[in-house]
Amino acid sequence: MSNQSSAGQKAARAASAAVNIARGAAAGGVYGxxxxxxxxxxxxxxxxxxxxxCVVLLVPMLVFTALPNILFGYSSSTDQEIIDFTASxxxxxxxxxxxxxxxxxxxxxxxxxxxxxxWSDGEPLYDDYGVDQDLGYMNKYWxxxxxxxxxxxxxxxxxxxxxxxxxxxSLTYSTSLIDRILNIFVRDLxxxxxMDKLNFTQEERDWAALLYSMLAEDQNLSYGDSDxxxxxxxxxxxxxxxDAETPVVYYNQTDSRWGxxxxxxxxxxxxxxxxxxxxxxxxxxLTSNQVTPYDVxxxxxxxxxxxxxxxxxxxxxxxxxxHYGLTVTGVGNDSKRLVDALKNGxxxxxxxxKGHFTSSGHFIVLRGVTxxxxxxxxxxxxxxxxxxxxxxxxxxxxxSRRAGSGGPFWVMSA
Numbered sequence: 001m002s003n004q005s006s007a008g009q010k011a012a013r014a015a016s017a018a019v020n021i022a023r024g025a026a027a028g029g030v031y032g033x034x035x036x037x038x039x040x041x042x043x044x045x046x047x048x049x050x051x052x053x054c055v056v057l058l059v060p061m062l063v064f065t066a067l068p069n070i071l072f073g074y075s076s077s078t079d080q081e082i083i084d085f086t087a088s089x090x091x092x093x094x095x096x097x098x099x100x101x102x103x104x105x106x107x108x109x110x111x112x113x114x115x116x117x118x119w120s121d122g123e124p125l126y127d128d129y130g131v132d133q134d135l136g137y138m139n140k141y142w143x144x145x146x147x148x149x150x151x152x153x154x155x156x157x158x159x160x161x162x163x164x165x166x167x168x169x170s171l172t173y174s175t176s177l178i179d180r181i182l183n184i185f186v187r188d189l190x191x192x193x194x195m196d197k198l199n200f201t202q203e204e205r206d207w208a209a210l211l212y213s214m215l216a217e218d219q220n221l222s223y224g225d226s227d228x229x230x231x232x233x234x235x236x237x238x239x240x241x242x243d244a245e246t247p248v249v250y251y252n253q254t255d256s257r258w259g260x261x262x263x264x265x266x267x268x269x270x271x272x273x274x275x276x277x278x279x280x281x282x283x284x285x286l287t288s289n290q291v292t293p294y295d296v297x298x299x300x301x302x303x304x305x306x307x308x309x310x311x312x313x314x315x316x317x318x319x320x321x322x323h324y325g326l327t328v329t330g331v332g333n334d335s336k337r338l339v340d341a342l343k344n345g346x347x348x349x350x351x352x353x354k355g356h357f358t359s360s361g362h363f364i365v366l367r368g369v370t371x372x373x374x375x376x377x378x379x380x381x382x383x384x385x386x387x388x389x390x391x392x393x394x395x396x397x398x399x400s401r402r403a404g405s406g407g408p409f410w411v412m413s414a
Contacts, residue, residue: 219311244368330406
């Protein structure tokens, strides 16, 4: 058998395994994922079984882009086929991190495909044309999940050209020709519409939904995450916490002054605006710029940081902080740097996962540390939690393990 044929079979086997593992996780949780992994990679799995399970369950991005690394030894591998496969995974990861850069070229490609349809006998039927866009109905996590299912996790197929096609296919349009002016209206499909267009089976839809749930933490506020009855009708007024090194201006995302205002297309600031509210708290506390959650939410939408149907992309914090003149440093899970920053009067924005602060995903502000080592917070969803002292271990253990852009903790300073 030729080396090329052998390499192709290995690659196909690795891609197939990623599919099977995801299916197993959907059908049978940890046990199902383990069984399917064993079926696909029994020889290699003997030495990497535990690692694989951890990756599938705790680091979902690697299921998309770096599974070959995990199975075959990371970049230290000397097998050229594995090295090439790893490079493909890394390239795809880079593309995914910059999906927004592919949207406008996809719109232009669509417009250029429409214009020739309005020609007759070698002449255009229009004197001029205009393009209106309504984008943002599908966030990048859905695009990644649907794309992964569409291409069967074949990293040799999922190259830049495939991603460009994926973005192009996610668009729809309508046209009107009035007084020789061609009007083109472009919007992106919703996830359901896109899966309909791709003729996904129910199994494929379920698989895409599973991958989406692994990638995205739902930041939509549930009733139990708030302060209770009447919270949307409350004007919280001017609250400042002065019990730590830095006085902190407090905002609540459900405040009647902005809680019912839309944050993008699919939710209100009260429902999904913990990210803009946390950032507004930091900016208003550390600078003379008294921005409100509404101000930051508007900026977030205009600059692509709204994750429709979910909340905000994690990149809102470092990039939004920089926009408002703050110095932002992502410290990952470094607890010492976190505590030192708080002791020195800096603020820390954290993205939390299910636990004391949220039933899903939620941004909060860490605003100080007591003499006894307890952490003080400004929780955009709860004044009650903002008035409590918290064990550092709770903060560290419940911080998101899916955080990107330097998180789950970002140190903010003027």
